Amino acid sequence: ARAVALLAKESGAKKIYIGEAPGLSNAIPNMRVWGAYLAEKDAGVELVDLDRVPYRWVKAPHALSAKEYAIPAVVLDADVVISVAPLKTHGFAGTTAALKNVGIGIVPNSVYGAPKTGLNHEKLARTIADVCEVVDIDYAVIGAIYGGEGNGPTMCDGVYHGIVIASSDPVAADSVGTATMGRVPERYGYLRVAEEIGLGTYKDINVVGNTIEEVMKIYKELPGHGPASYGEVWGW
Numbered sequence: 001a002r003a004v005a006l007l008a009k010e011s012g013a014k015k016i017y018i019g020e021a022p023g024l025s026n027a028i029p030n031m032r033v034w035g036a037y038l039a040e041k042d043a044g045v046e047l048v049d050l051d052r053v054p055y056r057w058v059k060a061p062h063a064l065s066a067k068e069y070a071i072p073a074v075v076l077d078a079d080v081v082i083s084v085a086p087l088k089t090h091g092f093a094g095t096t097a098a099l100k101n102v103g104i105g106i107v108p109n110s111v112y113g114a115p116k117t118g119l120n121h122e123k124l125a126r127t128i129a130d131v132c133e134v135v136d137i138d139y140a141v142i143g144a145i146y147g148g149e150g151n152g153p154t155m156c157d158g159v160y161h162g163i164v165i166a167s168s169d170p171v172a173a174d175s176v177g178t179a180t181m182g183r184v185p186e187r188y189g190y191l192r193v194a195e196e197i198g199l200g201t202y203k204d205i206n207v208v209g210n211t212i213e214e215v216m217k218i219y220k221e222l223p224g225h226g227p228a229s230y231g232e233v234w235g236w
Helices: 001-009 029-032 035-044 098-103 126-134 170-180 191-198
Strands: 017-020 046-049 055-059 070-072 082-090 093-097 139-149 157-167
Touching: 001 035, 001 082, 001 098, 001 157, 017 029, 029 035, 029 046, 035 046, 055 157, 082 098, 082 170, 098 126, 098 139, 098 170, 098 191, 126 139, 139 170, 170 191
Parallel strands: 017 046, 082 139
Antiparallel strands: 055 070, 082 093, 139 157
């Protein structure tokens, strides 16, 4: 968070917020425990508990899972939205990074309950796509110095991976992240739906820096498969 905040400041950002709406913990103390206090101190950011700020109902253009969503006003009013996320396995989505970080993580528990059980998890891929269409992600930054493997997202085992992935295309970023875990992006419903509605692409990605093969680390599988309506597509 500190590094991204400092880069945003260097790029001319006048006001920087770091927001969280965690499913099962208090946002600001949680952020500070995980290092956001350094961004406060060094970059002058303001930490925001997205559960405790005003929100507005916004209609979803494609309405794949719901007609409208409650979105914190501070997010809707931002000039630039950067999704900074870890790379982990996920029991429903299969993998989780920048898209699900916004698609599930940004909406308030005060509306959807904890841990976001009021969102339609039976159409998880479509829910993620809906919210990410309402909240346009300008940049995705996936911090996978350490990732999470196995029974994710909350009971996964930490694994050293040693990479950071960044892109102005969040679908591409998540797809590269998924591939570096030793998985095939096309198998993940939220990536397929996001591409279908024009949020980005998982195909023909120009990877700058190390190749996917050079940094690939096979993450331990989840104990079971996520919900799928056909084939082997997770979280469809």
